[in-house]
Amino acid sequence: MRRDKSLYLLALVAIMFLVFITSSITSVEGRKHNVNKGKPRKHRKDKNNKGNGASHSSPAPGPLPGYDYHPTGSNIFDVLSFGAKGDGVSDDSKALLAAWKAACKVPEATVEIPSEFKFLVKPITLQGPCMPNLVFQIDGALLAPPKVGSWPKSSLFQWLNFKWIQNFTIQGTGVVDGQGSQWWTPSDQIYYIQKKFKHIPNRKPTALRFYSSYNVTVRDIKIINSPQCHLKFDSSGGIKVNNITISSPESSPNTDGIHLQNTRDVEILYSNIGCGDDCVSIQTGCSNVHIHHINCGPGHGISLGGLGKDKSVACVSDIVVEKISLLNTLAGVRIKTWQGGMGSVKNVSFSNIQVSDVKVPIIIDQYYCDKNVCKNQTGAVAISGVKYDQIIGTYSVQPVHLACSNDIPCTDVDLIDIQLKPSLRYRGFHQALCWNSYGKSQAPLLPSSIDSCLRRDGGSVKRIARSRENVCF
Ligand SMILES: *[C@@H]1O[C@H](CO)[C@@H](O)[C@H](O)[C@H]1NC(C)=O
Ligand SMILES: *[C@@H]1O[C@H](CO)[C@@H](O)[C@H](O)[C@H]1NC(C)=O
Ligand SMILES: *[C@@H]1O[C@H](CO)[C@@H](O)[C@H](O)[C@H]1NC(C)=O
Ligand SMILES: *[C@@H]1O[C@H](CO)[C@@H](O)[C@H](O)[C@H]1NC(C)=O
Ligand SMILES: *[C@@H]1O[C@H](CO)[C@@H](O)[C@H](O)[C@H]1NC(C)=O
Numbered sequence: 001m002r003r004d005k006s007l008y009l010l011a012l013v014a015i016m017f018l019v020f021i022t023s024s025i026t027s028v029e030g031r032k033h034n035v036n037k038g039k040p041r042k043h044r045k046d047k048n049n050k051g052n053g054a055s056h057s058s059p060a061p062g063p064l065p066g067y068d069y070h071p072t073g074s075n076i077f078d079v080l081s082f083g084a085k086g087d088g089v090s091d092d093s094k095a096l097l098a099a100w101k102a103a104c105k106v107p108e109a110t111v112e113i114p115s116e117f118k119f120l121v122k123p124i125t126l127q128g129p130c131m132p133n134l135v136f137q138i139d140g141a142l143l144a145p146p147k148v149g150s151w152p153k154s155s156l157f158q159w160l161n162f163k164w165i166q167n168f169t170i171q172g173t174g175v176v177d178g179q180g181s182q183w184w185t186p187s188d189q190i191y192y193i194q195k196k197f198k199h200i201p202n203r204k205p206t207a208l209r210f211y212s213s214y215n216v217t218v219r220d221i222k223i224i225n226s227p228q229c230h231l232k233f234d235s236s237g238g239i240k241v242n243n244i245t246i247s248s249p250e251s252s253p254n255t256d257g258i259h260l261q262n263t264r265d266v267e268i269l270y271s272n273i274g275c276g277d278d279c280v281s282i283q284t285g286c287s288n289v290h291i292h293h294i295n296c297g298p299g300h301g302i303s304l305g306g307l308g309k310d311k312s313v314a315c316v317s318d319i320v321v322e323k324i325s326l327l328n329t330l331a332g333v334r335i336k337t338w339q340g341g342m343g344s345v346k347n348v349s350f351s352n353i354q355v356s357d358v359k360v361p362i363i364i365d366q367y368y369c370d371k372n373v374c375k376n377q378t379g380a381v382a383i384s385g386v387k388y389d390q391i392i393g394t395y396s397v398q399p400v401h402l403a404c405s406n407d408i409p410c411t412d413v414d415l416i417d418i419q420l421k422p423s424l425r426y427r428g429f430h431q432a433l434c435w436n437s438y439g440k441s442q443a444p445l446l447p448s449s450i451d452s453c454l455r456r457d458g459g460s461v462k463r464i465a466r467s468r469e470n471v472c473f
Contacts, residue, residue, distance in 0.1 A: 002300050006037050008078075008415075014339070016195060018182055018289075018389055019160060020441075022405075025043065029352070031065075034257075036417070037169045039107070041472070046132055054156070055403070056417075057283070074231045075106050075107075075108055075109040075110060075362070076109075076112055077099040077101075077102050077103040077106075077109060077110065077111050077112060078108050078112040079092065079095050079096050079111070079112065079113060079119060080114060080117070081099075082096075082098040082099040082102070083095045083098070084099075084117075084119055085119075086114070086116065086117030086118060086119055086186075087142065088118030088119070088120055088141070088143055089119075089120060090120065091120055091122060091256075091276070092119040092120055092121055092221075093121045093124050095119075096111075096119065096121055096124065096126075096257075097124055097126070099111050099112075100126045102129035103130070103134060103300065104128065104131065104134065105130075105131060107131040107132055107133065108132070108133045108134075108135075108324065109131065109135070109358065110132055110134075110135040110136075110137050111134070111136050111137065112137045112139070112166045112167075112328065113136075113138045113139060113140045113141075113142060113172070113174055114140050115139035115140050115141055115173070115174065116140060117140040117141070118140060118141040118142075118143055118389040119141065119142050120142065120143045120144075120145070121142055121159075121160070122144065122145060122151075122152065122155075122207065123144075123151065123152060123155035123158065123159050123160075123161070124159075124160065124161065125161040125162075125163055126160065126161065126162050126163070126165075126222055127163045127164055127165075127282035128162075128163065128164040128165035128166065128168075128213070129166065130166075130168070131167065132166070132167045132297075133167050133472060134165070134167070134168050134169075135168075135169045135170075135171065136169070136170045136171075136172075136201045137171060137172045138167070138170060138171070138172035138174035138175075138176065138221050139172045139173055139174045140174050140203040141174055141175045141176075141177055142160070142175070142177065143173070143177050143178050144159045144177065144178045144180070144205075144207070144227070145178055145179070146179040146182065147182060148182045148183055151205065154291075155205070156203045156204070156205055157203070157205060157206065157209075158205050158206040158207070158208075158209040158232070159178060159205050159206070159207050159208070159226075159227075159235040160176070160207065160208050160209070161209050161211065162208070162209065162210045162211070162213055163211045163212060163213065164211070164212050164213065164448070165210075165213045165216065166213065166214045166215050166216075167214075167215045168213065168215070168216050168217070168237055168428055169216070169217040169218075169219070169306065170208075170216075170217070170218045170221060171218075171219045171220050171221065172200040172220060172221055173219070173220060173221075174221060174222070175221065175222040175224060176207060176208060176221060176222065176223045176224070176225075177224050177225055177336065178205075178207040178223075178224065178225045178226035178230070179225055180204075180208075180225045180226050180228070180248065180252065180371050181209060181225065181252075182206075183204050183205075183227035183228070184227075184249075184251065184255075184276075185250040194396070195359040196256040204227040204254065204285075205226075205227045205228060205350070206226065206227075206228055206229040206230070206232045206259070207223055207226035207227070207228065207229070207230050207231065207339065208223060208231045208232070208315055209229075209233075209234065210233045210236050210239075211233070211234050211235060211236070212234075212236060212238050212318075213233075213236045214236060214238045215237075215238040215281060216233075216236065216238065216239050216240070217240045217241075217242065218231065218237075218239075218240070218242075218244060219241070219243050219244065220242075220243050220244065221244055221245075221248050222245040222247065223244065223245070223247075223248075224245075224246070224247045224248060225247075225252075226246045226248060226255055226275075226407075227255075228254050228255060228256070228446075229254075229255065229257075229259045229281075230246045230248070230255065230256065230257055230258065231244075231246065231257070231258045231259070232256075232258075232260075232261070232395070233258075233259070233260050233261070233263045233266070234261045234262060234263065234332045235261070235262040235263065235285075236262075236263045236428040236442075237263060237265050237266075237316075238265050239260075239263060239265065239266040239267070240267050240268075240269075241258060241267070241268040241269070241271060242267075242268075242270055242271070243267075243269075243271060244271045244272075245271065245272045245273075245324075246258070246271070246272070246273040246275060246279075246294045247272075247273075247274050247275065247276070248274075248275045249276065249300035249410040250274075250275075250276055250299070250414070251276060252253075252275065252276035253273040253276055253277070254276065254277050255276040256275065256277045256278045256279075256281045257273035257274075257275050257277075257278065257279040257280055257281075257296075257299065258273065258279070258280045258281070258282075259278075259281045259283065259466045260280070260281070260283060260286050260289065261283040261284065261285060262283075262284070262285030262286070262332075263285070263286055263289075264285075264286065264287045264288050264289075265288050266286070266288070266289040266290065266291075266388070267287075267289075267290045267291075267292075267303040268280060268290070268291045268292075268294065268445075269290075269291070269292050269293050269294070270293045271294055271295075272294075272295045273294060273295070273296050273300050274295075274296070274297055274298050274299060274300065275298070276298070276299065277299060277300050278299060278300045278301065278302070278303040278380070279294065279297070279299045279300070279301060279302055279326075280294070280296075280297035280302045280303070281301065281302045281303050281305075281318075282305075282316060282319060283305070283307070283314075284307055284312070284314040284315060284316060284343070285314070285315060285316075286314065286316050286319070287315075287317045287319075288317075288318045289318070289319045289320070289468065290320045291319075291320070291321045291322075291324070292320075292321070292322045292323045292324070293323050293324075294323075294324050294325070294329070295324075295325045295326075295327070296324060296326045296329060297326055297327035297328045298327075298328055298329060298330050299330070300329060300334075301326055301329045301331035301332050301333060301352075301358070302321055302324060302331075302332070302333050302334070303331065303334045303335075303336060303339050304319065304334070304335045304336070304345060304348065305334075305335055305336040305345075305368065305381075306336045306337065306338055306368045306370075307336070307337045307338070307343070307345065307381045308311075308337045308338045308340065308341015308342065308343065308380065308381040309333075309338045309342055309344065310340075311339075311341060311377070311379070312338045312341055312342070312344070313341070313342045313343040313471050313472075314337070314341055314343040314344075314345070314381045315343045315344060315370060315471070315472035316343070316344075316345045316346075316348075317344070317346045317347050317348075317472070318347045319348045319349070320348075320349050320351075321333060321348075321349070321350045321351075321353070322338045322349070322350070322351045322352045322353075323351075323352045324353050324354070324357045325353075325354045325356075325383065326353065326354065326356065326358050326361075327356045327357065327358075328356065328357050328358070328426075329355075329359070330358075330359050331357050331358070331359065331360055331361070331363050332355045332358045332360070332361035332362060332363070332391065333350040333353060333355060333361070333362060333388070333391070334360075334363040334364075334365065335348070335362070335363070335364045335365070335383060335386065336363070336365045336366075336368035337365070337366045337368055337380060337381040337383070337405075338368050338369070338374070338377075338378070338381075339366070339367060339369075339374065339375075339376060339377040339378075339379075339380060339405070340377025340378065340379050341379065341381040342379060342381065342471055343381050343382070343471050343472050344381060344382040344383070344384065344471075344472050345381060345382070345383045346382075346384045346385045347385045348385065348386045348387070349386075349387045349389070350362075350386075350387065350388050350389070350391065351388075351389040351390055352389070352390045353388075353390065353391045353392070353393075354392055354393050355392070355393035355394065355395065355420070356393050356394055356423070357394055357395075357396055357424075357425060358394070358395055358396070359390055359396050359398075359428075360395060360397050360398045360399075360400075360401050361393070361395050361399060361400070361420055361455075362372045362388055362391060362399070362400045362401065362415075362418070363401045363402075364383060364386070364401070364402045364403060364404060364410060364413075364437070365403050366380050366381070366403055366404050366405040366410075367403055367405075368384070378407055379405075379407055379408075380404075380405030380407050380408045382408045383404065383408075383410040383411075383413075383464075384410065384411045384412050384466075385411075385412045385417070386410070386412070386413050386414070386418065386439075387413075387414045388413075388414065388415050388418060389414070389416040389417055390416070390417045390418075391417075391418045391419075391420065392417075392418075392419045392420070393419075393420065393421075394420065394421050394423035395420050395421075395423060395426070395428075396420065396422070396423045396425045396426050396427065396428065396430050397423060397426075397427065397428035397429070398429045398430075398431075398432075398433065399418070399430070399432050399447055399450065400415070400418070400420070400432035400433065400434070400440040400450055400453060401432075401433050401454070402432075402434040402437040402454075403432065403433065403435045404434075404435055404436040404437045405436065406436060407435065409436040409438055409461050409464070410436065410437045410438065410439070411438045411439065411462050412438070412439055412462075413437050413438065413439030413454060413462060414439050414440055414441070414442070415439070415440075415441040415442070415445065415450055415454065416441070416442040417442065417443075417444055417445075418441075418445050418446065418450050419444065419445075419446045419453035420442055420446060420447065420450070430447055430449070431447070431449045432447065432449045432450045434453035434454050436454070436455075437453070437454050437455065438454060438455045438456065438461050439454045439455075440454065440456070441453065441454055
């Protein structure tokens with residue numbers, strides 16, 4: 001009797017198990033189906049995804065071994081169907097991670113952040129490698145934790161961390177909001193964080209960071225109010241940033257717009273950047289960077305550096321910055337290096353730069369120091385081949401400030417067609433300053449002091465400079 005009963009129970013359990021399995025399979029299929037229902041989302045993706053020149057007319061590639069590929073299934077992975085609430089208050093990190101992981105396995109997939117929803121997301125890493133041509137479609141809002149104290153103590157470096165991805169596009173009409181205001185003002189919470197993490201003083205998170213990623217396009221979206229830097233590319237290449245808006249208040253400290261480090265083959269175009277620090281900051285290890293059609297301001301302008309801090313080696317080359325408009329910024333186009341560094345900055349071109357009420361439009365500062373006084377050091381990052389062509393508009397402090405190292409002069413600095421007038425807020429020096437800078441100038445030049453500012457190139461000077469560049473091969 002007893003044995004019969006337990007057999008009966010066992011059968012019941014088995015049946016329940018089968019029912020459970022079947023229903024969960026149908027619900028997954030239903031979920032996928034729902035996502036596509038009534039909305040031509042796939043079509044829209046095809047129209048918008050011009051990021052990496054992938055061809056959509058050819059049939060989709062076949063499944064790769066080991067990947068969970070559904071040729072007839074949807075390739076849209078909407079965070080809402082992965083359990084996100086989208087109310088701006090609930091923590092939707094897990095849902096976003098789940099959507100990312102699922103999409104990552106499918107070629108040509110899209111992770112969708114739908115419009116009219118707000119998703120609060122804690123610091124997360126969205127990691128590859130993924131199948132090719134993944135799109136992160138941001139039409140709604142992504143919100144960072146607003147309270148400094150609610151950031152996990154281990155994640156103060158960045159909020160959304162993209163790592164090891166290739167052939168990837170972020171696009172959409174939505175907004176990435178770092179909700180950083182608490183980080184900008186000295187508050188009890190900041191004090192608490194800094195007390196706890198003495199080894200990383202003043203550490204504040206970057207909003208979007210790419211690490212070791214290639215062929216990445218970021219387009220159309222808005223990135224606002226980051227605690228610190230808004231968009232950072234580190235150890236990456238093949239980067240395109242097109243038609244984005246970056247915005248945070250002028251009073252927000254250290255909020256860089258776009259920050260590049262160890263990154264090559266970059267194009268940044270048709271974007272509006274206004275923040276409390278550099279609009280674009282180019283750091284060591286960057287080459288072949290093309291920046292054009294950018295509006296910058298408020299902020300500190302377009303910067304190379306600070307390079308060579310703590311006697312480090314810095315190598316930056318082949319930079320083109322053109323067709324830029326700067327309004328009410330600290331600097332226009334600037335190269336800043338710390339005393340005592342090594343390496344070189346070479347082949348840099350700034351042209352067609354419009355400045356309005358910019359404190360100092362043209363700066364080379366090889367005595368860069370973020371404190372009141374820095375120790376004098378010997379040696380410097382060698383600067384050569386910097387061309388300024390058509391820098392036009394108004395300044396409020398000084399038109400040109402080229403302060404090159406005492407040890408290594410700047411060479412092949414060309415000033416061509418510079419026309420700078422004092423603005424209404426002018427308080428400063430009309431004279432152009434050139435210290436240990438060699439090169440040539442070419443009319444028109446305004447103020448006329450620019451004409452006699454540079455020293456003419458001497459061969460021996462160039463040899464000194466060149467002997468210091470070797471570390472960058
Ligand atoms: C990225 O796309 C390019 C061109 O479409 C292709 O040649 C390359 O193999 C792709 N790489 C990856 C990792 O998908
Ligand atoms: C990047 O794209 C280029 C051209 O589209 C392609 O040749 C290259 O293989 C891609 N690189 C990677 C790492 O996918
Ligand atoms: C630029 O981005 C906005 C969305 O922020 C979009 O409406 C507009 O069409 C984009 N412009 C181009 C030329 O792609
Ligand atoms: C300088 O940089 C530009 C832009 O990257 C590049 O086209 C050019 O070949 C470089 N010139 C030299 C001499 O390396
Ligand atoms: C560094 O050198 C400059 C010029 O030689 C001098 O005016 C300045 O006082 C020195 N600064 C320090 C901190 O030694």
